[in-house]
Amino acid sequence: MDFNDTPEEASFRKEVRDFILAEAPLPKKGESGVEALMNSWEANLGWFKKLGQRGWIAPAWPKEYGGAGMTTVQQFIFNEEMALHKAPRPLHMIIGLGMAGPTLIVHGTEDQKKKYLPGMLRGEDIWCQGYSEPEAGSDLASLQTRAVRDGDDYVINGQKIWTTVAHIAKYMILLTRTDPDAPKHRGITYFILDMKSPGVEVRPLYNLGNSHEFNEVFFNNVRIPKDNVIGEENRGWYSAVTTLDFERSSIGSATGMKQNVEELIEYAVEHANDPTSTLNTNPMLRYELADRMLETEVARMLSYRVASMQARGLIPNYEASLLKLFSTELNQRIAKTAVHILGLYGQLKGDDAPNRGRWLATFLRSAAYTIEGGTSEIQRNIIAQRGLGLPRD
Numbered sequence: 001m002d003f004n005d006t007p008e009e010a011s012f013r014k015e016v017r018d019f020i021l022a023e024a025p026l027p028k029k030g031e032s033g034v035e036a037l038m039n040s041w042e043a044n045l046g047w048f049k050k051l052g053q054r055g056w057i058a059p060a061w062p063k064e065y066g067g068a069g070m071t072t073v074q075q076f077i078f079n080e081e082m083a084l085h086k087a088p089r090p091l092h093m094i095i096g097l098g099m100a101g102p103t104l105i106v107h108g109t110e111d112q113k114k115k116y117l118p119g120m121l122r123g124e125d126i127w128c129q130g131y132s133e134p135e136a137g138s139d140l141a142s143l144q145t146r147a148v149r150d151g152d153d154y155v156i157n158g159q160k161i162w163t164t165v166a167h168i169a170k171y172m173i174l175l176t177r178t179d180p181d182a183p184k185h186r187g188i189t190y191f192i193l194d195m196k197s198p199g200v201e202v203r204p205l206y207n208l209g210n211s212h213e214f215n216e217v218f219f220n221n222v223r224i225p226k227d228n229v230i231g232e233e234n235r236g237w238y239s240a241v242t243t244l245d246f247e248r249s250s251i252g253s254a255t256g257m258k259q260n261v262e263e264l265i266e267y268a269v270e271h272a273n274d275p276t277s278t279l280n281t282n283p284m285l286r287y288e289l290a291d292r293m294l295e296t297e298v299a300r301m302l303s304y305r306v307a308s309m310q311a312r313g314l315i316p317n318y319e320a321s322l323l324k325l326f327s328t329e330l331n332q333r334i335a336k337t338a339v340h341i342l343g344l345y346g347q348l349k350g351d352d353a354p355n356r357g358r359w360l361a362t363f364l365r366s367a368a369y370t371i372e373g374g375t376s377e378i379q380r381n382i383i384a385q386r387g388l389g390l391p392r393d
């Protein structure tokens with residue numbers, strides 16, 4: 001199998017690379033892409049604007065809606081080059097650009113597209129995703145937040161949980177139950193909610209690393225106009241699945257993992273002559289590093305497989321679960337290897353810590369990787385049933 005770029009792909013890769021090197025505010029040595037994003041917000045807004053001018057802020061969207069209309073292979077190359085150079089991605093916009101926008105393009109009315117897509121592309125409107133509830137996560141179709149029709153509005157009561165960026169979001173994509181008597185997948189309606197609507201209350205939740213990413217959101221008689229339904233009443237499950245298909249796509253992340261392992265190798269080599277270094281006190285760490293490097297190659301092959309299926313018009317099914325499962329568990333192992341290698345220094349935060357404490361933060365955050373976007377157990381169930389043909393348990 002030939003993994004080399006065709007001449008057209010090589011020329012596109014060069015175009016992307018030249019643009020990144022000329023325009024992107026790239027992170028300093030030891031700084032992560034996310035840190036660079038936070039440390040230089042103004043520079044990044046300028047960078048996002050330049051990406052937007054080329055349609056590259058939404059590479060997968062059709063050109064008519066302001067995207068770049070990139071083919072799957074072009075998206076793969078684009079993602080690889082962005083990760084390779086640690087070019088800042090508009091992470092705060094990911095739910096709008098990566099999930100709500102594509103869902104509106106497929107299921108929204110022309111008025112909804114005109115009203116909501118431009119704000120996403122300009123990076124002005126942050127979106128959040130109101131799917132999970134205290135009693136509905138893996139089994140999402142059990143959600144209970146109620147929407148009842150009243151004149152030209154629906155009245156919403158209930159609660160969502162783990163809602164990332166709800167505290168800064170302007171809009172939410174919201175799943176509700178409109179027909180409690182129908183089979184659970186058939187009584188769901190999908191809305192766009194203005195987060196400023198009276199009766200919406202956002203309460204913060206702090207994660208293991210003590211940072212505020214996600215929230216609880218309560219709805220107390222919140223009114224949403226009927227024009228804000230995406231698709232049809234009671235058929236929201238089908239639009240919701242479209243959003244999840246977009247959420248799953250994580251092609252290109254293998255490049256970032258490989259870079260992280262290379263950074264650890266660099267640290268290990270720099271400290272090779274230090275007798276107190278964990279690499280000298282625990283020789284097994286060398287094998288651990290070698291394993292991580294080997295595993296990033298496996299992740300790369302899995303992501304090539306998913307991308308090549310998409311490029312041929314096939315919809316990756318259990319293959320996407322293989323990639324999600326392997327990559328998120330590998331990310332956790334890489335973070336663990338990092339804190340093993342750093343030894344006691346791995347517990348430090350702040351400017352004087354190795355890599356400014358980034359590995360500690362990554363280690364603490366990594367617990368969530370195998371939960372968000374569908375847990376590892378759910379991915380294993382999909383692989384067992386759809387990939388291996390085993391019966392449901």
Ligand SMILES: Cc1cc2nc3c(=O)[nH]c(=O)nc-3n(C[C@H](O)[C@H](O)[C@H](O)COP(=O)(O)OP(=O)(O)OC[C@H]3O[C@@H](n4cnc5c(N)ncnc54)[C@H](O)[C@@H]3O)c2cc1C
Pocket residue numbers: 128129130131132133134135136137138139161162163164165214368371372373374375376377378381
């Ligand atoms: C960092 C982070 C960000 C998130 N952001 C959002 C967001 O923005 N919007 C949103 O709507 N949600 C968000 N979520 C929620 C996420 O989608 C859910 O946490 C996830 O789907 C799991 O649901 P749950 O937490 O209710 O766990 P549960 O579904 O209750 O699962 C509990 C445990 O049981 C296991 N389990 C459940 N069912 C099965 C089964 N059939 N077979 C075997 N094992 C099973 C699970 O794997 C898990 O280990 C986020 C979560 C995290 C961690």
